[in-house]
Amino acid sequence: MSAMSQGTVVLFPQGVESCTARVVHVQPAEGTHLSEGTNLFVVTDRTPFHPVDHTWPDQPGDEGTLSAGGRSLRVVDALTAASGPDGVLRVGAEIPVRRNEPGWSFLVAHVVEAPGDMPASELAGAEVTLAVDSARRRALSMAHTGCHLMSLALNGRLRDLWKKLPRTDCLGNPDFDQVAIVESRIMPMQSVDRYRLGKSLRRAGFDVAALTDALESVREDVEERLGRWIEAGGRVTIETEAPELASRRWWTCELPEGPARIPCGGTHLGNLGELASLAVRFEIGEQELVVHTTAKQA
Secondary structure: OOOOOOOOEEOHHHOOOEEEEEEEEEEEOOOOOOOOOEEEEEEEOEEOOOOEOOOOOOOOOOOEEEEEOOEEEEEEEEEEEEEOOOOOEEEHHHOOOOOOOOOOEEEEEEEEEEOOOOOHHHOOOOEEEEEEOHHHHHHHHHHHHHHHHHHHHHHHHOHHHEOOOOOEOOOOOEOHHHHHEEEEEEEOOEEEEEEEOOHHHHHOOEOHHHHHHOHHHHHHHHHHHHHHHHHHOOEEEEEEOOOEOOOOEEEEEEEOOEEEEEEOOOOOOOEHHHEEEEEEEEEEOOOEEEEEEEEEEO
């Protein structure tokens, strides 16, 4: 049985930022942003690092350090990887299967900056300490929590602009976010979400003209709702089916309207009271709505 066959146990859903782990695989990291020295893909049996998802790359991978044998090495990225029956590590876009494919395990590949005189064999099988850049993690978590809140507030404000009822979100509102989303990007303290406003959305029953006419009112109402939710200070948790990376996870949050639950593989705050505010800015064109959400720490 390959050392990679078990899949990486991920600790970020519990908010863990450091742990000891055993290295199960090391190889040169090709196709990554190289620096002086050598970049390595290092896979461990468990990790606190959140990896960027290869199918929906909204939140970037964590950065931090890997310490072993008196050396402290910089982790410049964390990527989703997978290994199949042949034992070959495939990273990011190279992964040919979906999660939970029989015979495949999903892994976190830490991109580690190693000095040029350090062979990969020095890390193979070693016990290491992994530590996430906690300030960057927190800034990304604030943005990701804010992104989910914005989507739910936007859905609620736009509920009367549907002529036909589409799928609904976890609060019972027409799910504009999931019907129209094209791309989401999480950055420290801010997120950018892009929504299509073309013919297919109009055919689905959404009144794009009404949104355009009421855009500033929509923005103000969304911000007002976000402010009420933050003031309520609801608890945030990540629910998981199992500890391995391939397992499904859900963001859950206590809101005045009821419990919210959204499938999500990212990192988040523990309580909405950790936010001071969320500011929203819209850009709209004939075919696209872009929503910028900026978080401010309490």
